Amino acid sequence: MAVTRLKRKDRRNHAxxxxxxxxxxxxxxxxxxxxxxxxxxxxSFAK
Structure with a gap:
């Protein structure tokens, strides 16, 4: 069974x-x- 990763969301979470x-x-x-x-x-300002 294949898993689809949400790459945009993953990048945003890392950022x-x-x-x-x-x-x-x-x-x-x-x-x-x-x-x-x-x-x-x-x-010191007076100097």
Whole structure:
């Protein structure tokens, strides 16, 4: 008995999964900002 694959749907499912994985990778690459010293940043602009 032969099985017919829906190739277009298969490609779309793979693309959705790959996009989710790449979005997670991009978010993981961003540095986490902790304890920002606002006064120091303002002083650096004054220079």
């Amino acid at each position: 959705v999964a790959n996009n989710k994985v790449s979005a997670i990778r991009i978010l993981k690459q961003r540095p986490i900002i902790k304890l920002v010293d606002v006064e120091e940043i303002k002083a």
